[in-house]
């Protein structure tokens with residue numbers, strides 16, 4: 001990687017850096033989700049099996065795409081920011097069905 | 113309980129419009145549209161899918177409020193402001209170094225002000241309330257699920273996810289934000305392309321107001337905004353830090369395509385930033401209040417959709433109107449500007465009795481005449497330049513080394529001359545002086 | 561300009577329909593009266609860490625899951641009884657948006673004005689301070705509307721709710737009480753509802769509650785219905801009737817002479833799971849008996865690797881395991897097996 005990027009990447013070397021402390025669960029627990037009954041996003045794991053990039057796995061800011069041992073994807077819709085990143089980075093037609101949650105449901109930002 | 117989500121299109125029994133306009137999305141664009149229409153005496157319904165306006169919206173943190181001058185006299189006396197930005201820093205950084213250009217203006221701290229930090233739940237609510245006070249009807253917790261068309265295929269309203277959920281109107285104004293499914297359904301916008309979007313992730317951190325004042329050299333309701341370049345591990349984008357009353361907003365904006373390729377998780381980049389020696393001291397002891405993410409349409413002028421069709425207009429982020437002029441983002445002001453223009457255009461079209469694309473055409477010319485499209489046109493190449501590989505990856509390091517070369521006291525070894533410092537720093541970062549000169553010229557053309 | 565305006569629009573621009581209507585929002589108040597007594601709170605209030613001040617944002621007020629469930633049960637029971645729902649809350653004006661939604665669902669709504677319109681903090685303090693007086697106020701405010709057959713409350717709220725209000729209400733009304741329920745259903749008699757309450761170990765007790773009664777429900781199992789768009793638009797500018805906090809405790813007391821009716825619980829024996837009988841080892845040699853009892857030399861089941869499998873598969877695997885180890889009979893547990901008191 002480039003000079004600028006490479007050096008910053010070494011942020012990992014700061015042992016016990018004060019900011020590394022927060023776990024992903026704690027991070028997500030700061031966000032309010034009014035979870036609806038309907039899964040507003042569904043992922044067809046069969047399509048994902050043939051996907052080599054698995055771009056959604058790292059790009060989803062809520063970390064909702066979990067790769068399974070058979071090469072598929074396990075997806076939970078509950079703690080979703082409704083941002084749209086996943087369907088935009090996915091280049092497999094039909095892998096992701098994306099809609100908004102029903103009115104009033106889903107993420108509620110208070111500090112946006 | 114769970115009744116049917118969608119009302120079948122077949123149940124369109126009558127094509128008669130019930131409202132003058134339906135506005136979808138109570139973000140800044142939608143509320144501005146509804147406000148303009150209600151003030152003109154038109155009947156307008158504002159549909160928002162969140163439980164309250166602003167509940168789905170995330171931005172960095174600064175609203176440039178001058179666009180409100182004509183709408184709300186002395187808006188600065190009533191807008192829910194956190195701090196007035198009087199200081200703006202641009203920081204070029206590598207992992208261990210940073211160079212800041214710092215600008216401070218006393219004038220920015222006085223009416224009519226330049227920029228303000230504010231929180232979207234408060235700001236969007238305030239603007240939506242203005243529209244409601246002017247006579248608009250706001251319906252929250254309701255998703256517009258699709259367009260209603262008559263037998264000829266002309267748009268005559270929207271369908272929502274409530275029972276008896278059809279809203280028929282003379283004009284639909286889609287202000288439904290970056291993912292705008294309505295603009296796509298109307299055929300005004302091509303399917304989403306990752307390359308025209310960036311992802312913003314943000315942390316709002318609790319820090320007592322007086323600590324913010326001390327650490328950032330501020331007083332009272334003064335605020336700072338810091339934009340950062342070179343902090344995203346080579347992924348095109350940048351970082352930002354804005355001060356609110358007793359919180360700090362910190363985040364990164366990342367090119368979607370490159371983020372996906374780099375296989376880095378977005379929150380790691382925020383963690384990098386918080387660990388950076390130039391940022392960490394500002395945030396010592398701060399705790400996370402809320403984490404958030406949102407997309408930004410950053411393609412600029414050249415990627416904007418067709419904004420007008422028979423019976424429908426598109427405004428705000430739905431029309432890709434966020435301006436990534438420099439490192440900072442201007443979107444709220446463009447959303448409000450385009451919303452007001454849309455409201456005026458719809459009012460004119462209704463008065464003339466022609467809500468076809470032709471009747472609504474004044475929207476485009478209105479926008480071209482104002483800052484909204486004028487700025488976008490002028491800066492149409494800015495997104496490419498700012499996100500270009502050299503600006504993103506090489507220059508921050510180059511500039512840091514340049515300054516390092518000039519400031520570091522090396523005696524007894526004699527200091528190198530300015531040009532030699534430049535040449536050796538440039539060589540180290542793989543930048544040819546010709547390119548440096550060329551980019552400078554390009555930047556002057558784009559921003560000058 | 562106005563001449564181009566369409567349709568049934570009038571100058572007040574209230575939309576296609578005003579708040580005078582028929583159908584689901586009919587407000588004729590016939591039949592038994594079911595009251596949803598709910599608390600409208602900021603669902604995510606900011607608490608100032610140093611002072612403990614609760615900062616409520618008016619737009620993020622809503623119903624806690626428990627209060628939403630209370631409202632939904634009120635509608636279901638009123639429908640079954642062909643009765644009507646009255647929604648009452650003691651709150652500042654920031655609660656009106658939620659009350660309008662309830663109005664759009666067809667309920668009669670009533671707000672007891674407490675706290676000052678400017679400071680929700682006062683409201684929070686006031687509510688927490690004297691729930692008995694609050695119950696008195698509510699009963700007094702309901703009096704002109706008739707005597708409730710059933711009052712449903714949420715069992716807890718996110719801001720200082722103690723869950724004691726329903727008990728005070730029952731006392732004021734001279735009604736039976738059943739608190740912390742997970743379900744309420746009607747029976748074939750109109751003077752009785754059945755309710756379910758969680759017990760330890762996944763068991764439930766079923767209560768027969770005579771009316772009038774006050775019930776509080778957990779936020780589980782049901783979702784509040786959504787109003788139609790037409791009704792929502794029609795109630796947009798509805799004025800919410802307000803009563804001021806007068807009356808005080810004891811304004812009315814249920815029938816005066818009779819004490820509250822009692823809830824019938826099928827059985828008051830505590831629930832104890834059946835013991836599993838393990839036959840004693842049948843060797844004469846104490847050492848062998850000991851070995852058999854401890855299982856020291858017996859080959860153990862290797863750890864079972866389950867999954868990754870889908871939810872249904874996992875449930876089956878779990879049940880099979882429990883049955884194999886004698887914790888369950890072979891029939892699956894379900895509603896039918898719920899503790900009916902007599903077991």
Ligand SMILES: Cc1cc2nc3c(=O)[nH]c(=O)nc-3n(C[C@H](O)[C@H](O)[C@H](O)COP(=O)(O)OP(=O)(O)OC[C@H]3O[C@@H](n4cnc5c(N)ncnc54)[C@H](O)[C@@H]3O)c2cc1C
Pocket residue numbers: 100136137138139140141142159160161162165166167168169170171172173174175176254255256257287288289290311312313314363365406407408427428429430433434441442443444445447
């Ligand atoms: C990380 C980040 C930082 C930014 N920083 C800044 C900044 O510092 N300054 C600045 O000026 N701009 C900034 N922006 C840009 C700014 O946020 C947007 O340009 C602006 O919000 C656009 O306003 P809008 O009204 O067009 O869309 P939005 O604010 O996105 O509003 C759209 C609304 O429509 C609703 N909606 C969507 N679909 C439906 C539907 N089908 N039915 C009903 N409702 C619907 C949504 O809930 C939402 O309320 C930033 C953006 C991001 C993501």
Ligand code: SF4
Pocket residue numbers: 043047048049051052053054055056057065073089090091092095096
């Ligand atoms: S969702 Fe798309 S990107 Fe993710 S694994 Fe499946 S096919 Fe690949």
Ligand code: SF4
Pocket residue numbers: 041059060061062063064079080081082083084085086087
């Ligand atoms: S919409 Fe955003 S948060 Fe939700 S799953 Fe997709 S990428 Fe993740």
